[in-house]
Amino acid sequence: MVYMVIITLLISFVFCCYFFGKKNGLPTNWPLVGMLPALLKNAHRINDFMIEVMEKSDMIFQIKGPWFTNMNLLLTVDPANIYHVSSKKFGNYGKGAKLNEILEPLGDGILNTDSNIWLFHRNVAQSFTNHPKFHQLLVNTTFQKVESGLIPILDHVCKDGIEIDLHDVFSRFMYDVMSIIMMDHDPSSLTVELPNFPLLKAVPSMEKVGISRHVVPTCIWKFQRWLNVGEEKRLKQETKIVDDFIYECIDRKKEKILIQGASSSSKDIDNEVSHVDLLTLLILDENKNTKSLVIQNNDKFLRDTITNFFLAGGETTSVALGWFFYLLSKNPRVLQKIKEELNTIMIPLKDQKNNIDRFLRNFKEVSNKLIYLHATICEVLRLYPSVAFTSHTPVEPDILPSGHLVNPNMQIIFNLYAMGRMKSIWGDDCNEFKPERFISEGNVIKHEPSYKYSVFSGGPRSCIGKQMVFIQMKIVAAIVIQNYHIQVKQHDHVPDSSFILHMKDEFKVKVFRSQ
Numbered sequence: 001m002v003y004m005v006i007i008t009l010l011i012s013f014v015f016c017c018y019f020f021g022k023k024n025g026l027p028t029n030w031p032l033v034g035m036l037p038a039l040l041k042n043a044h045r046i047n048d049f050m051i052e053v054m055e056k057s058d059m060i061f062q063i064k065g066p067w068f069t070n071m072n073l074l075l076t077v078d079p080a081n082i083y084h085v086s087s088k089k090f091g092n093y094g095k096g097a098k099l100n101e102i103l104e105p106l107g108d109g110i111l112n113t114d115s116n117i118w119l120f121h122r123n124v125a126q127s128f129t130n131h132p133k134f135h136q137l138l139v140n141t142t143f144q145k146v147e148s149g150l151i152p153i154l155d156h157v158c159k160d161g162i163e164i165d166l167h168d169v170f171s172r173f174m175y176d177v178m179s180i181i182m183m184d185h186d187p188s189s190l191t192v193e194l195p196n197f198p199l200l201k202a203v204p205s206m207e208k209v210g211i212s213r214h215v216v217p218t219c220i221w222k223f224q225r226w227l228n229v230g231e232e233k234r235l236k237q238e239t240k241i242v243d244d245f246i247y248e249c250i251d252r253k254k255e256k257i258l259i260q261g262a263s264s265s266s267k268d269i270d271n272e273v274s275h276v277d278l279l280t281l282l283i284l285d286e287n288k289n290t291k292s293l294v295i296q297n298n299d300k301f302l303r304d305t306i307t308n309f310f311l312a313g314g315e316t317t318s319v320a321l322g323w324f325f326y327l328l329s330k331n332p333r334v335l336q337k338i339k340e341e342l343n344t345i346m347i348p349l350k351d352q353k354n355n356i357d358r359f360l361r362n363f364k365e366v367s368n369k370l371i372y373l374h375a376t377i378c379e380v381l382r383l384y385p386s387v388a389f390t391s392h393t394p395v396e397p398d399i400l401p402s403g404h405l406v407n408p409n410m411q412i413i414f415n416l417y418a419m420g421r422m423k424s425i426w427g428d429d430c431n432e433f434k435p436e437r438f439i440s441e442g443n444v445i446k447h448e449p450s451y452k453y454s455v456f457s458g459g460p461r462s463c464i465g466k467q468m469v470f471i472q473m474k475i476v477a478a479i480v481i482q483n484y485h486i487q488v489k490q491h492d493h494v495p496d497s498s499f500i501l502h503m504k505d506e507f508k509v510k511v512f513r514s515q
């Protein structure tokens with residue numbers, strides 16, 4: 001009986017909110033249910049709804065959840081606030097214990113830790129990406145995957161006139177490349193047979209649970225986890241899929257090092273072989289790591305470190321490639337300009353008698369001159385930033401430049417998707433796809449400050465893979481554009497609501513060989 005009364009009251013509330021809520025377009029904070037009605041009403045178009053909220057609220061808005069939850073989010077896209085939190089007062093802001101708990105499947109990796117542990121990961125990541133052999137490893141691995149995986153698949157679907165999900169192809173491509181770079185292991189998910197590769201479904205689905213844990217009250221999702229039911233059960237299964245894959249790679253690598261001997265591995269790294277992977281570096285430094293951070297379980301620590309890099313780099317670049325080809329299909333003018341630039345600067349693969357080595361040499365010489373292509377990638381990421389939002393928690397209460405008081409119970413959310421579409425930041429043509437906005441006079445790249453163009457975040461916690469992204473996207477773009485024509489089947493793709501900006505539907509295309 002009591003339940004019936006509560007449910008009737010809640011339904012009446014939602015009903016009242018729907019019909020009598022504020023008409024200025026901003027969510028009303030109702031007693032008991034907070035802003036839940038507005039969020040539920042707009043759940044199917046949450047990304048666009050957030051743009052409207054940011055426009056109407058002068059770029060900052062506090063979202064209040066129902067009273068019985070601890071949802072307290074301050075959404076902002078104000079460049080002054082972003083600069084304040086990510087750079088000027090960086091020491092007072094971290095990922096926070098709440099995010100660490102929500103993203104617990106990531107463990108203690110770089111993405112959701114603070115202070116000493118984060119600093120350790122940051123140093124490891126920087127020494128890896130600054131390693132003299134890293135650039136060569138990145139370019140070679142990407143090229144080899146294009147040659148052995150991407151080209152055969154595209155040729156195959158061209159020949160047989162088959163439709164494919166291009167996003168699935170790019171995900172496989174990036175998982176294979178990241179796995180080789182991070183762990184020296186090729187899972188070979190990108191072959192003509194498109195074999196079952198469980199990570200392809202497990203990872204995006206894990207991200208979705210991360211989102212729902214922000215909305216569902218902590219006590220409820222923890223109870224579900226304890227009962228092992230619903231989304232929490234699914235999360236457990238998906239985390240196990242990722243864990244099994246990473247732990248297998250760790251075991252394999254340890255065995256290899258044991259057989260070869262640590263001395264020969266370190267010699268490989270420093271001298272002869274061009275391959276150096278992150279896992280080898282971490283295992284060889286294991287004793288040092290254990291001492292400096294008092295790590296209890298080294299395999300778990302290796303798992304957390306690798307999983308974070310693997311996820312940070314794989315999904316982000318593959319969704320960016322999908323949005324890149326989607327926007328080109330809608331903007332033939334831009335595609336034509338990229339083609340012209342490639343044809344003047346790069347020697348096409350077919351004119352190099354399909355010699356990948358020659359193409360590789362040519363690419364290394366000219367990639368910095370591909371200005372229009374570079375600007376197009378920037379513009380794609382402005383409209384579809386792979387990381388849709390980031391979260392920051394104050395250590396001590398603080399006042400933001402916008403005048404808002406923030407405290408450690410709040411999560412400050414930078415909505416990067418909305419930020420790229422603000423008239424107040426990008427002007428009246430903010431919804432137009434115009435790579436030219438990233439090109440200055442004299443045909444040089446116009447670098448926007450990270451607090452305005454926050455796609456890669458800014459300050460000490462900015463993205464470590466930014467250079468990698470441009471190199472990898474340019475390689476794929478150059479090969480695909482010079483050799484194929486992509487025909488997109490559906491012309492109104494929208495993003496899903498997740499940390500990573502996936503397309504809601506499959507990205508079905510037909511591929512034709514260029515004449």
Ligand code: HEM
Binds near residue numbers: 111381455457
């Ligand atoms: C289009 C592709 C990419 C985009 C848009 C992107 C964007 C971002 C953003 C916004 C952050 C800040 C996240 C936060 O504070 O919660 C970040 C962090 C990070 N990114 Fe990327 N990223 C991309 C690709 C990559 C790649 C290829 C790697 C290579 C491994 C990478 C490695 C990282 C790492 C390690 C961090 C954490 C940095 C830290 O907390 O100190 N990212 N990225």
